[in-house]
Amino acid sequence: MLYAGIAWTADGYVVEVIDDTGNRTTPATPWGAERVPELTEWLGTLGQTSGQRCAVVVESTNGLVDGLLTAAGLDVHRADPWVLPARPAFGSVPAIALAERARTDLASLSPLTAEGGGQTGRDEDYHDGIRRSAPIEADLTRSGRCFRHGPRDRQEIALTFDDGPDPVFTRQVLEILDRYGVRATFFCVGQHVNALPDEVRRITEAGHSLGNHTWSHPFLPDLTHTQFRLQIERTSEAFERSVDQVPTLFRPPYGARTPEALGELMADGPALALWDVDSWDWARPGPEKIATTVLDHAQPGSMILMHDGGGDRRESVEALPAVIEGLLERDLHFVAAEDLMTSSRP
Template identity: 60%
Template sequence: MSTRYAGIAWTDTGYRVEVLDGAGRRVVEPSDWGAAQVAELIAWLEELGREQPLAAVFESTNGLLDGPMTAAGLEVYRADPWLLPPRPRFGSVPARLLAQTARSSPGELARVTAEGGTLTGRADEYFEGVRRSEPVREALTAAGRCFEHGRRDTPRIALTFDDGPDPVHTRRILEILDRYGVRATFFCVGHHVAALPDEVRRIASAGHELGNHSWSHPFLPDLTPDQLREQIDRTAETVARVTGEAPLWFRPPYGALTPQVLAALDGHPSTLALWDVDSRDWARPGPERIAETVLKAAAPGSVVLMHEGAGDRGQTVRALPSIIEGLLERGLEPVTVGELPGLSTGRD
């Protein structure tokens, strides 16, 4: 039985899906799904996959679907830029083209795994880019335009959550933070901000801080300078429309930086916000392991990376009380990134 190919393109409002069979014939009419309808999209793809083998295909500027899709057991592939024509300034290549590329060149696609995520098969390229960018990063850090952590002489620590907001996990995280009376920073993707503005307002009204995490969670080295700035600026504008204030911090998806990416960001008003403690919750190792990883590495001034969206973050939610209690027992006060000593908010 031949495989069907579901090309999934991202747009400013959600996703466009086209499904072709092995002969290139359309299986169903093209469909559009809002950014808040990922669960429904996955259920629809699962149903199609019961009839006949199905491969879901997206490209490297869509970093929001691999987590929930691989967790659901779907067969997921990435079509890399060298297989595709240039994409538009905002949005991915068309869904039909993604499906056609998968059908005509299935052996050229990267099979995405839960462990490797969107960048499965490109880890060497990622680490090489980070290595080459280190001199520029050091200069930006010295100038106060980039940070991994705050000062080490004050017992404060920043808990940060990426990829939201999420219709389920954001509220659960907010409830836990409120229970302990601590604040955090939420690095949101524009795709989700536009789809779930009430959740963003809920974060802000609870006194937490918002950061910019791009629009579609792309692998930044695959973007042109204009595409990169468009991702950041649209997200900032959307957050500002919802809350009245644009984020100060920009966190690059995956922490993926190259000299070219940093050159494209030169002169941009956002400060690069990285981290020094990776909870590795994205690997879903279990809540106990997540808490252990954070508490073992945390130190005064640390910035802790966790996730609230773009996947099943139930383990993060269950780990959070142990993390907060462990930090408080050690005398480390969880605060927002902007409240870490040594980091200027630019609004003083």
């Protein structure tokens, strides 16, 4: 059996592959963040050519590659902090440590599914963080710095896309938005902003707005205060390099919150933008189901969550025309997420 560990760094990813004896089968291989589709294909080929099952391991602060890996049918596992050595302030544990953990104790890792995504098996931690964060979230909401939707008495709605930019799917989304003449907001991850600055410029040049979605799409309860702050700061710096602007909105990966993270936003950070309509497109239920889910739950003021990156987003793209047409039929006006925030402030 083979064990492939994928570590994330400021420059992309590093992959280490070892066999049952702990010997490296390939040298440590760097991959740019824009090459995740190639990385996915390479890992699939690796298992086929060797004739061995290959267990792929990521850690809980790397939420950007599991979507494509699971969609490709690969055997993907997540390593949580309590089974790993300490992480640096920015970056994951080394890829060899991830591969070695899988080799010595695969049962200690969580198998990931397309339906559960990178958060598979962490529901209790997720909901505990939400409960503990409620007082700070309420304070942010009262001050106009946290919102899920805008006013219900105005014919406005916000369409938002997470986890991009993606060199394929973001362009397809932009083409559809342009065809209908509607505006959207893209909550981008720093890894992709850094690797694909031209795609970020395409978004802004088309008249859409941007939001900060962390650097590596981590599960926030597993971050220290410093690690969370660096996720936000490094992503803001990548935006500034690519489009000379820093987003004023932040969306947490998976919608996870902790008091420590919200305290950072409370002190001096972007406003917290959540959502009230989840399309569930990340679970790939089919384009018809995605469109139906959105149209069944959307109402004036809604903030709709969809995805243009972080996985196989073909179904999201296929569903988008039906979503837009259904909302336009209700005479809803598409605005940027920050416009909803401004109009919903007390």
